Amino acid sequence: xxxxxxxxxxxxxxxxxxxxxxxxxxxxxxxxxxxxxxxxxxxxxxxxxxxxxxxxxxxxxxxxxxxxxxxxxxxxxxxxxxxxxxxxxxxxxxxxxxxxxxxxxxxxxxxxxxxxxxxxxxxxxxxxxxxxxxxxxxxxxxxxxxxxxxxxxxxxxxxxxxxxxxxxxxxxxxxxxxxxxxxxxxxxxxxxxxxxxxxxxxxxxxxxxxxxxxxxxxxxxx
Numbered sequence: 344x345x346x347x348x349x350x351x352x353x354x355x356x357x358x359x360x361x362x363x364x365x366x367x368x369x370x371x372x373x374x375x376x377x378x379x380x381x382x383x384x385x386x387x388x389x390x391x392x393x394x395x396x397x398x399x400x401x402x403x404x405x406x407x408x409x410x411x412x413x414x415x416x417x418x419x420x421x422x423x424x425x426x427x428x429x430x431x432x433x434x435x436x437x438x439x440x441x442x443x444x445x446x447x448x449x450x451x452x453x454x455x456x457x458x459x460x461x462x463x464x465x466x467x468x469x470x471x472x473x474x475x476x477x478x479x480x481x482x483x484x485x486x487x488x489x490x491x492x493x494x495x496x497x498x499x500x501x502x503x504x505x506x507x508x509x510x511x512x513x514x515x516x517x518x519x520x521x522x523x524x525x526x527x528x529x530x531x532x533x534x535x536x537x538x539x540x541x542x543x544x545x546x547x548x549x550x551x552x553x554x555x556x557x558x559x560x561x562x563x564x565x
Contacts, residue, residue: 411479
């Protein structure tokens, strides 16, 4: 039997980890690949080992795309299907070469029902996902694209933010735009203004703060 080191379950008791290893398989995804088109998420649960996998909503009429999550090492999906047993109407794409642990839904549900130690790792993570969704919804409804972009820049530097910390490294302006519900040229306009004001700089797709205090002052707008 293959032995895995699965974050966030790598600190569990060895017996619990052995049970998880028993039904786990490592899956590989190619960059740009559209994932789970054959209904895999109705049968399996996934934990990212490495890489970036996004889920998103797409308006086929307008072509507008909203990224909901970018899953990275230790992130789990699809928690909604896992909990309610119903299909989840979102799309998935590997943003780079990625690998994930694949687990049958029924086995994960059995762990939730019978193993308190597993639950201590699982449910706090679910709560963080829910808070992320709540924040995304309120940000799009209440704040301008400039405010959302500045907030994202600051979250990108916050180690306590598990979904946004260092998220922007290597992302194109198009992908950054999808994170806050806008389009590439709007992000480029904001970037140009912030660079002109001496607040940020970028090199090799890595954004750097030049004046964090002034950027923090802008975030006080919301």
